[in-house]
Amino acid sequence: MRSLKAGTRLKSAACDTEVMVVRAVPAEVTLACGGAEMTAMDAQRAAGAAPDAALAGGTIVGKRYVDAADRFELLCTKAGKGTLTIDGQPLLVKQAKALPSSD
Amino acid sequence: MNLVMVLEMAAECHRERTAVSSGSGRLSYGELLEAAQTAAADIRASGCRYVAVLDINSLAVPIAVFAAAYAGLPYVPLNYRLTRPELAELLARIDPAYLIGEETKLRSFAVPSTTRIVDRAHFLELARRPPAESAQASGDADDIAIQLFTSGTTGKPKAAVLRHENLMSYILGTVEFGAAAEDDAVLISVPPYHIAGISAVLSSTYACRRMVQLPNFDAAGWLAHCRTEGVSNAFLVPTMLSRIVDHLEATGTAPELPQLRAIAYGGGKMPHSVIERAMQLLPGVDFTNAYGLTETSSTICLLDPGDHRAAAESTDPLVRRRLGSVGRPINGIELEIRDDDGHVLGPDQTGDVYVRGAQVSGEYLGAGSTLVAGGWFPTRDRGHLDAGGYLYLEGRADDVIVRGGENISPGEIEDVLAEHPAVADVAVVAIPDEQWGEAVGAAVVLKDSAQATAEALQDWVKQRLRSSRVPAAIQFRDDLPYNEMGKLLRRVIKQELQDGQAATKTRTR
Numbered sequence: 362m363r364s365l366k367a368g369t370r371l372k373s374a375a376c377d378t379e380v381m382v383v384r385a386v387p388a389e390v391t392l393a394c395g396g397a398e399m400t401a402m403d404a405q406r407a408a409g410a411a412p413d414a415a416l417a418g419g420t421i422v423g424k425r426y427v428d429a430a431d432r433f434e435l436l437c438t439k440a441g442k443g444t445l446t447i448d449g450q451p452l453l454v455k456q457a458k459a460l461p462s463s464d
Numbered sequence: 465m466n467l468v469m470v471l472e473m474a475a476e477c478h479r480e481r482t483a484v485s486s487g488s489g490r491l492s493y494g495e496l497l498e499a500a501q502t503a504a505a506d507i508r509a510s511g512c513r514y515v516a517v518l519d520i521n522s523l524a525v526p527i528a529v530f531a532a533a534y535a536g537l538p539y540v541p542l543n544y545r546l547t548r549p550e551l552a553e554l555l556a557r558i559d560p561a562y563l564i565g566e567e568t569k570l571r572s573f574a575v576p577s578t579t580r581i582v583d584r585a586h587f588l589e590l591a592r593r594p595p596a597e598s599a600q601a602s603g604d605a606d607d608i609a610i611q612l613f614t615s616g617t618t619g620k621p622k623a624a625v626l627r628h629e630n631l632m633s634y635i636l637g638t639v640e641f642g643a644a645a646e647d648d649a650v651l652i653s654v655p656p657y658h659i660a661g662i663s664a665v666l667s668s669t670y671a672c673r674r675m676v677q678l679p680n681f682d683a684a685g686w687l688a689h690c691r692t693e694g695v696s697n698a699f700l701v702p703t704m705l706s707r708i709v710d711h712l713e714a715t716g717t718a719p720e721l722p723q724l725r726a727i728a729y730g731g732g733k734m735p736h737s738v739i740e741r742a743m744q745l746l747p748g749v750d751f752t753n754a755y756g757l758t759e760t761s762s763t764i765c766l767l768d769p770g771d772h773r774a775a776a777e778s779t780d781p782l783v784r785r786r787l788g789s790v791g792r793p794i795n796g797i798e799l800e801i802r803d804d805d806g807h808v809l810g811p812d813q814t815g816d817v818y819v820r821g822a823q824v825s826g827e828y829l830g831a832g833s834t835l836v837a838g839g840w841f842p843t844r845d846r847g848h849l850d851a852g853g854y855l856y857l858e859g860r861a862d863d864v865i866v867r868g869g870e871n872i873s874p875g876e877i878e879d880v881l882a883e884h885p886a887v888a889d890v891a892v893v894a895i896p897d898e899q900w901g902e903a904v905g906a907a908v909v910l911k912d913s914a915q916a917t918a919e920a921l922q923d924w925v926k927q928r929l930r931s932s933r934v935p936a937a938i939q940f941r942d943d944l945p946y947n948e949m950g951k952l953l954r955r956v957i958k959q960e961l962q963d964g965q966a967a968t969k970t971r972t973r
Contacts, residue, residue: 368465368605368629381465383636422477423641436636438473457640458795463728463754463763464663464699
């Protein structure tokens with residue numbers, strides 16, 4: 362359990378996935394990837410760690426992930442094999458709104 | 465949260481793709497990442513407190529932007545067009561700096577002895593060495609990423625600061641990661657010391673779009689670069705677009721830019737005639753008007769390609785007029801128009817433009833934050849919204865003419881005078897007046913071989929606006945003074961109008 366703070370970067374303990382918190386309400390939650398709670402960027406991943414077979418949907422770099430209630434938003438900064446979950450509920454890919462390039 | 469994340473993601477996904485090319489030089493995203501990390505180690509070892517670039521665009525610019533972020537130091541691009549005394553003052557304010565540029569030129573400036581001069585070629589050479597170790601960006605999201613000295617068309621330059629969280633909020637809010645196609649390319653012709661030059665590096669990197677640098681702009685060179693480099697996107701200031709349109713019309717050549725899909729413009733007021741002609745000459749190109757300030761991490765409002773086409777095709781005057789608007793606030797930006805007492809105004813009422821959002825810094829070194837209650841930033845631009853929420857700018861608050869207690873925006877008078885068939889360019893400024901405190905003065909450039917008297921122009925205004933808007937003095941000039949980014953130098957016009965008036969009075973007495 363931890364409270365997520367915008368700007369914080371975390372990595373998966375079960376795969377290569379890395380995320381940055383874009384938006385979060387103040388609440389204690391369990392953010393996991395592949396079934397294992399995500400860790401600080403400097404933590405070492407255990408040898409042979411792998412996502413749960415049921416939570417191996419994969420993450421896509423550059424995509425935004427949100428919970429169903431839209432309380433949390435994460436940006437995937439590195440792709441991996443696990444599925445992102447908050448308190449056990451899989452996160453959804455947020456559909457991007459296309460903006461014309463302004464610079 | 466640090467700017468380097470943008471580059472790390474791009475290098476992770478498109479290591480081999482060209483990140484930037486400049487003349488015959490090029491760097492892939494992987495090479496740019498390694499160069500930034502290697503350069504950061506050298507910057508850290510120097511003990512300097514700032515990373516400055518006093519140079520035209522080159523491969524060193526994107527390397528320096530990200531190297532400064534890795535080193536946890538502010539990146540400070542300096543305007544090479546400033547005078548020697550002006551530059552001496554700015555260099556003293558950022559000492560000790562790791563100063564990148566052409567060494568022979570830099571040595572001719574008054575560089576403080578504790579600032580380290582790094583020749584551009586040497587910087588590029590050292591950045592190409594293998595990285596010492598895997599670099600981790602140090603610092604916090606609220607560290608200063610960029611420090612930009614404002615152009616100072618009035619008074620001493622202020623050091624606007626943008627923090628990592630401001631710029632990242634802008635990039636993440638407006639750019640889709642990896643959105644560029646393999647062969648897309650953006651032509652960067654704005655100088656590195658302009659906010660648009662910085663956001664171009666960050667946005668293009670996050671989109672994984674190839675950057676093509678054009679260090680010295682001219683219309684023919686811009687067109688040639690578009691063709692040879694297969695440019696798909698470009699950003700221009702109005703003066704540049706105006707020169708391109710003039711060049712195409714003067715040479716009578718077809719643009720022949722089949723790969724060019726989008727042009728964004730901003731950084732100053734776009735004349736109606738220029739954008740209309742550009743849209744006719746380049747019918748296949750999407751035009752976007754981007755309005756933003758240094759203090760807002762670049763763009764806050766957009767008039768998108770659909771708005772442009774709708775305005776060009778519509779018979780509804782409200783929609784047609786929108787070609788002169790800067791569009792609507794982007795995602796994550798709130799915007800209000802307020803009167804002098806801070807009350808929020810409704811549509812069609814002119815006041816001060818206030819904005820709020822995570823990308824808005826509104827902060828200057830020394831002076832601190834200029835944000836008011838609720839985190840709102842007074843842009844000091846004047847403007848109004850139309851019924852559809854489109855923003856129209858009417859000049860800077862500092863330029864408002866206070867005539868007998870009445871606030872008059874120069875913009876509305878300029879727009880009316882610009883519609884006169886004989887007028888090519890016009891600027892309206894405040895002039896001192898014994899009776900009213902201030903009065904309306906106008907500097908007018910007539911079209912070649914066109915004629916109009918001051919009385920005729922005063923009549924033209926009188927028929928269209930309230931009598932208080934009629935210029936008390938009109939000065940005819942060969943051209944108006946603009947800076948190199950196309951910003952009108954009102955203080956020069958004001959001074960010369962006053963001097964001209966004084967001269968006239970002396971003569972008549």
